[in-house]
Amino acid sequence: MSANAQVLTNARLVLDDEVVHGSLVIKDGRIKAVERGPVALPGAIDCEGDLLIPGLIELHTDNMEKYFQPRPKVSWPARSAALAHDAQMAASGITTVFDAVSIGDVDDQSMRHGALHQMVEALAEINRSGMARVDHRLHLRCEVCHPDTLSRFQSLAGTPELGLVSLMDHSPGQRQFVSLDAYRVYYKGKHGFDDAGLEAFIERQQAFSAQYSSVNRQAIADACRERGLALASHDDATVEHVAESLEYGTRVAEFPTTQEAASAAHHNGLAVMMGAPNVVRGGSHSGNIAASELVRLGVLDILSSDYYPAALLDAVFRVAVMDNGYDLPRAVACASRRPAEAVGLSDRGRIAEGLRADLIRVKEVDGHPLVQRVWCAGKQVH
Template sequence: MTQETVLTNARIVLPTEVVRGTLVTRDGRIADIAHGASAVPGATDCAGDYLCPGLIELHTDNLERHMAPRPKVDWPHRTAILAHDRELAGTGITTVFDAIRVGSIISDSNRRYGKYARQMADEILEMREAGVLKISHHIHLRAEICSETLVEEMAEFGPADKIGIVSLMDHTPGQRQFRDLDKFRDYVCGKHGMSAEGFDDYRDFLYGLQARLGDTHEAAAVAAARRYGATLASHDDTTAAQVDKSHAQGVSIAEFPTTVEAADACHRQGIATIMGAPNLVRGGSHSGNVAARELAEGDRLDILSSDYVPAALLQGALILNEIWGDLPRALATITANPAQHVGLEDRGALSIGKRADLLRFATLGHHPVVKSVWVQGVRAS
């Protein structure tokens, strides 16, 4: 039976312009886009609200927040996945790459963080197959270079898992995100209640791990991404030399470069730059690194990620519109651009034949108000 939805009197955000018109979905696809209002019986009057593609999120830690809502609390995973799924749908996100850490520390109970990636991926894939998730979920493996078990954990995945992204994460203190050791100390001690003496021991432990296993782990993660057929991403590039190495490894996306130097190098190498929407909303990086606004003003920002605040994604794009004065370009950072860079050719733009992943929103002052969300033409929020 044909399922059709007619959305009329909307400000439709097309790839290069915004038009007042009507959009029709049929059997999960966009069937027609026309200028002007429609008098078809049953049409939904959008009352001048914006209609854009559903948002695409490439890197979010939101699932882990639902898994561990308090320190030392391990929430039931399926319940966490469902809560995460519904929260994203409510913020306009229709496609998500769930970031799951691979690489654990198991040798020392005082520093332990355990393995969970294979189990979590299985649960997401099972729930996706069962049709209980509102939005489209894909797997993003965050390869923690400074760990003990990365090689073994990545070996548990293969091409059949259809891993979308592998990102190379080296959180060794003194470089990349945590070049400033005082910032790293504040972060670790604040999050884990660690003493000053305990922090010094932990820092030295991480230095030793990186020196002993870093090169092996990085090479294994790059090889695994190729074996999976996944997009390879770098993380927290700081110098041009690091970007050049990323390019040589086959990296096509740079997550959260920490300096203008790194962002400029990404631009030269044709690597897409992702910046955090919370950085843009807050007006700066919580780690003291480069501000997303500075990169946007310098034409060095290609994609936004909600990172740790799902609602920041749409809000961040509206801030980009204020900077650039170009709403289609701003919204492309959370729709068309991420779709393009992970090979999702069936979504990310409002054009006939694409998936009917849609977001209707209004604005309240400078803030977005999500009204309705559809995934493949079915109302998700």
């Protein structure tokens, strides 16, 4: 074994279609060899029969925002916040993360507006300086009903880390909030509106949606097509929403709210993404379709940790025992190969010769996956 090579042996390797007892050779940050059976070489790492799976790929998490504003009205130093978020990603087995930052929050008092460029710059700094443990990419969540969304998107569209853009409309009467009663309950609780203030807020948001949503949606979709950026829809609720997404060249359907929309998206070639917390908790916190139902139908393609990073690996293993056609390789692919394919990352997401050595060693204890070690491009980061 050469000085710059690592050997991992006595592992259960989760490959594309099977789990085999074998060994891996890592060299120069990539998988040099995949071999069946254990090897006896000096310096080889004995994985003691644990699973080796590809590093997880997270396409949509707003977890980083919690570190930039750990409490209301408390701002944290940008680099420290980004590095704390990065450490949590590594500990969760996530080796590639598309950090989602929001453009055009419906709440003008939200920290998202003021910290937008600060978060993007902090990510770039830890990535390019080598301080980051894992590979950080940028996901711009574009609230198309906001008057400033297009200009803010244009100011960030050239960011080198940008790899995914999603089109959202959280205005009342749309998608996640088709029910105005549900919208009233959610926003009254979130912002403490009185009845008059809430009705004024609803009227304002509906006017913004009517004026800006279609124009912004089309302009951003056109820009993504020109730049070769992957595009995602968000909260599709109807077949008509899916048809619209197809017209815009969308690749990913984030968190469809109904079985109708999820099935239509999957069968038309969109990768259907659902939240890992939905799987772990046994359903949607907002009353939408349960991810387990989409597993039963065979139309779940991608899992995302969304707001809870540790949920991603947990959800993979829960999906694998649902007895609905998702064995362990297929469940793992929902958080590795399938998201990589959706955003055009052909160098990762699988255990195969020549690919990046993004790997997780996982021990199962009472059916729960415990992260033992994590490698990103061959470097142990956890």
